[in-house]
Amino acid sequence: MRYCRNESPAHVPLKQEISPTWRRMLKVRDRAESFIGWKIGKGDVSFWFDSWTPNGPLASLVPIQGLSSRLVKWFVEDGNWVANRLLLVVPLDILNLILKVPIHPLDMDRAVWKSTINGVFLSKSAWDVIRHRDSVIDWFHGCWSKLLRPSISIFCWRWFFHRLPVDDILQSRGVALVSACHCCRTSESFDHIFFLGNLARAVWSYYSNIFGVHDPHIFGN
Numbered sequence: 001m002r003y004c005r006n007e008s009p010a011h012v013p014l015k016q017e018i019s020p021t022w023r024r025m026l027k028v029r030d031r032a033e034s035f036i037g038w039k040i041g042k043g044d045v046s047f048w049f050d051s052w053t054p055n056g057p058l059a060s061l062v063p064i065q066g067l068s069s070r071l072v073k074w075f076v077e078d079g080n081w082v083a084n085r086l087l088l089v090v091p092l093d094i095l096n097l098i099l100k101v102p103i104h105p106l107d108m109d110r111a112v113w114k115s116t117i118n119g120v121f122l123s124k125s126a127w128d129v130i131r132h133r134d135s136v137i138d139w140f141h142g143c144w145s146k147l148l149r150p151s152i153s154i155f156c157w158r159w160f161f162h163r164l165p166v167d168d169i170l171q172s173r174g175v176a177l178v179s180a181c182h183c184c185r186t187s188e189s190f191d192h193i194f195f196l197g198n199l200a201r202a203v204w205s206y207y208s209n210i211f212g213v214h215d216p217h218i219f220g221n
C-alpha cells in the first residue's frame with residue numbers, strides 16, 4: 001500500500017497529501033476497528049495497537065511503555081504468557097486481563113468480526129452497524145406492493161419525494177421554461193396538479209368520499 005509502507009493500516013496517521021479515497025478510508029477506520037478483534041495464534045499482531053483483549057487495543061487502555069512496535073509474540077513462550085515480561089510494560093490489572101486471553105500457538109492469528117456470532121465478516125453486518133435506522137414507514141409497503149406495476153411503484157416513490165418533472169420543480173432546479181397547466185393554463189406546480197387544480201379536486205373529492213380521506217394535503221410535505 002502506497003500510504004502504509006511498513007506501518008499497519010490501522011495506525012498510519014492522516015497526512016495532508018493523500019488521495020480522497022484513502023482519506024475516506026481513514027475516516028471510517030476507527031469505526032471499523034472497533035468491530036475487529038484478533039484471536040491470538042502465533043502472536044504476529046501489534047501488542048499495543050491491535051484489538052486482541054476483550055477491552056480493545058492496549059494503547060487505548062494504558063500509556064505505551066517501551067517499543068510501540070512490539071508484537072504479541074514477544075510476551076509469549078511455549079504457548080503461555082510470560083507474566084514478568086508483561087509486568088515491565090503494563091500494570092497489574094491489565095496483566096490479569098491479558099492472562100485470561102487464550103493463545104493458540106499452532107494457528108495463525110485470526111481477525112474476527114465482532115458483529116457476527118461466528119466472527120466471519122459480512123458486508124451486510126458492516127452495513128447494519130454503520131447505517132442510520134429510521135423508523136419503519138407505513139406507506140413504504142403500499143408503495144412497493146406486488147399489486148402495482150414497477151413503473152407505478154417508481155412513480156409513487158418519486159411522488160413522495162417530490163422528484164417528478166413538474167414545471168415548478170424543474171424551475172427550482174434552474175431550468176428556464178414558461179409554465180402552463182394543460183387543463184387550465186395557470187402555471188403548473190406539484191400542488192396544482194395533485195391537490196389544488198380543478199381536475200385534482202374532482203378526483204380527490206370522488207375518492208375521498210369512498211375512502212374517508214378528508215384532507216388530501218396531509219400527504220404532502
Ligand SMILES: [Zn+2]
Nearest residue numbers: 181183184197
Ligand atoms: Zn390546471
